[in-house]
Amino acid sequence: xxxxxxxxxxxxxxxxxxxxxxxxxxxxxxxxxxxxxxxxxxxxxxxxxxxxxxxxxxxxxxxxxxxxxxxxxxxxxxxxxxxxxxxxxxxxxxxxxxxxxxxxxxxxxxxxxxxxxxxxxxxxxxxxxxxxxxxxxxxxxxxxxxxxxxxxxxxxxxxxxxxxxxxxxxxxxxxxxxxxxxxxxxxxxxxxxxxxxxxxxxxxxxxxxxxxxxxxxxxxxxxxxxxxxxxxxxxxxxxxxxxxxxxxxxxxxxxxxxxxxxxxxxxxxxxxxxxxxxxxxxxxxxxxxxxxxxxxxxxxxxxxxxxxxxxxxxxxxxxxxxxxxxxxxxxxxxxxxxxxxxxxxxxxxxxxxxxxxxxxxxxxxxxxxxxxxxxxxxxxxxxxxxxxxxxxxxxxxxxxxxxxxxxxxxxxxxxxxxxxxxxxxxxxxxxxxxxxxxxxxxxxxxxxxxxxxxxxxxxxxxxxxxxxxxxxxxxxxx
Numbered sequence: 001x002x003x004x005x006x007x008x009x010x011x012x013x014x015x016x017x018x019x020x021x022x023x024x025x026x027x028x029x030x031x032x033x034x035x036x037x038x039x040x041x042x043x044x045x046x047x048x049x050x051x052x053x054x055x056x057x058x059x060x061x062x063x064x065x066x067x068x069x070x071x072x073x074x075x076x077x078x079x080x081x082x083x084x085x086x087x088x089x090x091x092x093x094x095x096x097x098x099x100x101x102x103x104x105x106x107x108x109x110x111x112x113x114x115x116x117x118x119x120x121x122x123x124x125x126x127x128x129x130x131x132x133x134x135x136x137x138x139x140x141x142x143x144x145x146x147x148x149x150x151x152x153x154x155x156x157x158x159x160x161x162x163x164x165x166x167x168x169x170x171x172x173x174x175x176x177x178x179x180x181x182x183x184x185x186x187x188x189x190x191x192x193x194x195x196x197x198x199x200x201x202x203x204x205x206x207x208x209x210x211x212x213x214x215x216x217x218x219x220x221x222x223x224x225x226x227x228x229x230x231x232x233x234x235x236x237x238x239x240x241x242x243x244x245x246x247x248x249x250x251x252x253x254x255x256x257x258x259x260x261x262x263x264x265x266x267x268x269x270x271x272x273x274x275x276x277x278x279x280x281x282x283x284x285x286x287x288x289x290x291x292x293x294x295x296x297x298x299x300x301x302x303x304x305x306x307x308x309x310x311x312x313x314x315x316x317x318x319x320x321x322x323x324x325x326x327x328x329x330x331x332x333x334x335x336x337x338x339x340x341x342x343x344x345x346x347x348x349x350x351x352x353x354x355x356x357x358x359x360x361x362x363x364x365x366x367x368x369x370x371x372x373x374x375x376x377x378x379x380x381x382x383x384x385x386x387x388x389x390x391x392x393x394x395x396x397x398x399x400x401x402x403x404x405x406x407x408x409x410x411x412x413x414x415x416x417x418x419x420x421x422x423x424x425x426x427x428x429x430x431x432x433x434x435x436x437x438x439x440x441x442x443x444x445x446x447x448x449x450x451x452x453x454x455x456x457x458x459x460x461x462x463x464x465x466x467x468x469x470x471x472x473x474x475x476x477x478x
Contacts, residue, residue, distance in 0.1 A: 004036045005066070007099055048098065049196060050254040053246065054294050055079065055089060057200065060193040062112065063142075069108060071193050082123050090121055096252045105129070108193065109185030113140035129186050134160030141181040147174055200244070200298035202236075204228035211250050211291025215279050218247065218295065222275050225297035226268035232299075239264025239305030245275055247286075248294035255286060260335065262326040262360055264305035270324065271297075277331035326358060335359065348430055349388060349474065383445070385455045385475030392472035395456065399471075402462040405444045409456070411473050416454075420447040424458075439465050443474070453477035 001021040003010075013028045024031050049059045049068055058071035072085065079085035082104050093100045103114035105124040110133065114122050117136045124132050133140070136159050138151045151174060156162060159182065162170065167179055183189040204225040212218055222245055233239060241264060247255040259274035279286060329338055339355040346352050397409035405421035422445045429438030439460040447453045454476060460469035 005041075046196075047253070048093075050256075051248070051252045052089070053197075053254065053296075054248050055085065057197075057203070058193060058195050059197070060195050067112070067115065069112070069193055072104070086121055086123060092252070105132075107185055107187045108191045109142065109181060110187075112142060113185060116140065130163060133182075133185055134158065134163060138162065138178070141178060141185065143178055143181055147178060150174055151178065198300065200300055201302065202229055202232040202240075203296055203298040204232075205294065205296040207294050208292070211293045212295075213288040213291045215276075215286075218292065219272055219276050219279070221295050222297060223268050223272035225295065226271040229271075229297055229299055230266045230268055233266040233302065233305070236302070237304060238302040239266045240271070240299045240302050241265075242299070242301035243271055243274070244298040244300050246294075246296040246298065247292045248296075249288070250290045250293050253289070255292075257282075257286075258300070259331050260301075260327075260359060261323070262330070262358065263323045264303045265323075265327075266305065270327070274327055274331045277328055281332050281334070330359070346430065347427060349384065349427075350390060350392075351430075383477075385453075385477045387478075388475045389473060392457070392474040395471050395473050397456070397458075397471040399458070403442065406446065406456065406471065409471065409473075411454075416446075416448040416452075418446050419449050421445070427457075437466070439467065439469075445477075 003015060003017055003019045003021065003024055006015055006017065010028070010031065013031070015024050015028060015031070021033060024033075045061065045066075045068070049061065052059050052068060052070055056070050056072050056075045058073075060069045060071075061067075062069050072082070076082045076085050079088060086102050086104055090100055090102050101115045101120035103111045103118065103122045103124065105111040105114060106126045107129065110124060110129050113136055114124060114132060117140045118132065122132075137157060138159055138161075139148045140159060143151075151157070151162075156165065156170075162178065162182055171179055180189060184191045206221055206225060208221075212221065229240070229243075240261065242258065242260045245257040245259075247257070249255065257275060257278050259271075259278050261274070265271065326338060336357040338358045340358050341353045342356050344351055344354045393411065395409045395411045397406035399406040403424055405423055406418055408415065408417045410416070424442035424444055427441045427443060429435075429440060431438060441457045441459055442461075443455065443457040445453065445455055454473060456471060456473045458469050458471050460467055462469060
């Protein structure tokens with residue numbers, strides 16, 4: 001067993017990563033050792049990343065899985081400057097029980113190196129990159145272990161040694177990575193961040209002097225933020241389709257509440273009403289604790305929205321009751337609570353239509369059919385019953401072979417004698433789903449002596465397919 005993670009106290013005791021546990025106990029007998037749980041570490045780091053969203057929406061995980069990268073371009077002045085922002089971040093983490101190191105610089109590579117190999121709270125001014133990097137070990141360049149060891153063996157132990165060395169021999173001997181990482185840290189090569197979450201195009205935030213606890217206060221603030229979001233949506237000529245309400249609790253936990261709409265929306269009152277429905281569905285899951293100190297409303301998805309003339313009451317949404325109904329039901333019961341039948345590409349009756357969630361009001365509008373594409377009456381397929389049994393129910397039928405319609409049949413302990421019959425309509429199985437040996441179906445439309453009409457089929461062909469044919473009732477006509 002080896003050391004995978006260690007804190008500053010262990011570092012001061014001359015312990016390091018990769019050191020065997022037995023050696024660590026020999027060096028420091030009182031060392032406290034805990035088993036490594038990578039899954040829990042990733043979850044915890046993700047929670048801290050969510051919390052860091054209070055400073056900037058551009059938060060990324062570094063490739064070493066033990067740190068975060070924040071792009072604070074244009075955000076520092078909102079927190080009193082870079083120094084005040086870094087002090088506030090580290091102070092809050094310390095009071096939450098998290099030992100963290102941080103650095104601010106103009107490049108990703110330099111900030112990464114300074115946070116691990118320099119002071120724990122350094123802010124590096126632009127133009128000071130080379131001076132700060134020079135005394136650091138070459139491991140601060142984020143190179144792999146083999147390259148680090150190879151550079152150390154030839155005496156290149158500090159980054160300052162690379163700054164003054166000729167570049168061509170280094171590239172030829174050690175590959176392009178060391179100098180590429182050096183140029184990225186110095187700002188000669190660009191390096192982009194990959195945010196762990198999509199960055200919203202429009203957002204509005206409110207920082208509170210006194211934390212709020214009740215749902216009514218949260219919803220009142222959500223309505224205020226929605227008015228700020230509405231201005232941005234109007235400038236773009238868009239309406240929101242997916243809204244997100246982020247609640248930053250005092251102890252660092254972040255709650256995310258999402259609400260979708262069936263049509264583009266930017267009415268602040270309706271947006272707040274959607275979140276009211278969502279919060280009522282949470283019951284006690286939204287624990288306010290000591291209160292939320294920051295609230296942010298984001299538009300995660302937006303679509304083009306055409307302005308409509310309002311009615312005499314001044315409410316442009318009054319003529320859209322269906323949209324409001326869909327939004328309220330979905331917000332209260334969750335996505336997928338409302339389903340609608342849609343056609344599917346299958347000639348099997350039970351697969352010709354499926355139920356899909358209604359998440360867009362445009363799905364309910366019938367698609368126009370061109371006159372040239374409209375089928376004529378003579379080419380229409382056989383009539384289908386309005387009610388299909390799922391699955392088809394087996395029956396006992398008496399029929400002429402090989403392709404005769406049933407003269408009578410028993411279904412659900414009742415005897416039915418056929419008065420009229422029409423068929424067969426042969427439907428082959430979908431071999432790519434059911435297999436090549438799936439039997440063929442012959443469908444018949446029957447009317448019994450009481451005037452009731454049924455849709456049944458024989459599964460299998462006499463003398464041409466394996467197995468004995470069986471009869472099933474598949475549907476009932478209105």
